[in-house]
Amino acid sequence: xxxxxxxxxxxxxxxAAWAVGLxxxxxxxxxxxxxxxxxxxxxxxPPVFLFFDWTLENYAVVQERSxxxxxxxxxxxxxxxxTLLGTIIAVPAAWSMAFVPSRRTKDILMWMLSTKxxxxxxxxxxxxxxxxxxxxxxxxxxxxxxxxxxxxxIIVWMLYTYFKEIPGEILEAARMDGASLREEIIYVLxxxxxxxxxxxxxxxIILAWNExxxxxxxxxxxxxxxxxxxxxxxxxxxxxxxxxxxxxxMAIAPILIxxxxxxxxxxxxxxxxxxx
Numbered sequence: 001x002x003x004x005x006x007x008x009x010x011x012x013x014x015x016a017a018w019a020v021g022l023x024x025x026x027x028x029x030x031x032x033x034x035x036x037x038x039x040x041x042x043x044x045x046p047p048v049f050l051f052f053d054w055t056l057e058n059y060a061v062v063q064e065r066s067x068x069x070x071x072x073x074x075x076x077x078x079x080x081x082x083t084l085l086g087t088i089i090a091v092p093a094a095w096s097m098a099f100v101p102s103r104r105t106k107d108i109l110m111w112m113l114s115t116k117x118x119x120x121x122x123x124x125x126x127x128x129x130x131x132x133x134x135x136x137x138x139x140x141x142x143x144x145x146x147x148x149x150x151x152x153x154i155i156v157w158m159l160y161t162y163f164k165e166i167p168g169e170i171l172e173a174a175r176m177d178g179a180s181l182r183e184e185i186i187y188v189l190x191x192x193x194x195x196x197x198x199x200x201x202x203x204x205i206i207l208a209w210n211e212x213x214x215x216x217x218x219x220x221x222x223x224x225x226x227x228x229x230x231x232x233x234x235x236x237x238x239x240x241x242x243x244x245x246x247x248x249x250m251a252i253a254p255i256l257i258x259x260x261x262x263x264x265x266x267x268x269x270x271x272x273x274x275x276x
Contacts, residue, residue, distance in 0.1 A: 028252075035059070035245035042241040058246035066229060068250060075225035075254075077140050078215075079208035082147035083201055086155045089148075091197070094159035095185055099168055109160065112153040120150075120213050131218060140223045143215060147208045154207070155200055162196030163189070202262055209255045226251035 034042050036054045062068070097105045127146070128137070136142030166189065174188045190197065212227040219228055230251050233244040 031245045031248050034242055035249045037242050039240060039242045042245070058242045059250070061243055062246050062250065066232065068229065071224060071226045071229040072254065074140060074223055075209055078143045078147060078223070078225050079205050081140070081144040082151065082208045083204045085144060086148040086152050086204060087197070087201060090152060090155040090159050091190070092185060094156050094163050095189060097160050098163035099171060109157065112156060116153055124217055128217070137218060138220045138222045142218060143223055143225070146214050146218065147211055150211070150214070151204050151207050155204055158200045158203070159193070159196065162193050166192050202259075206255060206259065
């Protein structure tokens with residue numbers, strides 16, 4: 001009897017998980033399908049789902065109209081650069097808070113997290129003026145720094161959580177063996193926290209890749225990433241849904257592929273330290 005109840009519960013949980021997964025994935029599926037429709041089919045009422053004239057015309061038009069590779073390269077540099085710079089700063093900061101805490105450590109962590117609650121538009125004007133003065137407007141270095149600062153609280157918090165799960169006695173033993181602070185972080189702490197650091201890096205890349213507010217307001221052409229590439233298919237004459245969908249698919253495809261191949265590492269890192 002107990003086994004039957006357990007089996008039924010597993011079946012219900014599995015069905016519920018599939019239902020939630022399909023619900024979340026449906027907008028992506030609809031975008032992909034729309035990218036293969038004509039503009040007339042994309043706005044048809046009632047909408048057509050599978051039975052329509054499939055076409056690659058939208059992708060051809062997008063390729064002819066825009067330099068996709070330039071946008072892609074900007075996204076790679078901006079997302080990768082902000083992640084690398086943020087990780088270099090966050091690792092020693094999280095180490096300090098995890099293993100050499102002070103009375104104000106919790107307050108500092110909460111203050112860092114509270115900055116994520118600030119509406120971005122509230123600081124857009126001063127940052128825009130600062131970028132003009134520094135000559136960083138529409139530059140990759142400017143976006144790298146901005147996105148690094150935006151995501152830094154999340155990076156520090158995640159690394160702090162992972163580092164807290166590592167026994168401090170191991171680092172004390174390394175110091176007793178003569179390891180310097182740099183050697184302690186690089187050769188002892190970092191290898192032990194590889195799953196956590198990897199998941200933090202992957203999450204930060206995703207956040208930086210998908211950032212739209214700052215990229216649309218601080219770039220024009222030279223440093224425009226794929227978020228600006230998508231926005232370029234909105235015009236005063238209206239939205240070209242099929243072409244916009246094709247541009248969206250081309251923009252999200254690299255990050256979806258990366259997430260698919262690294263999902264095991266991402267899940268492993270997000271559950272790092274959950275079970276002792």
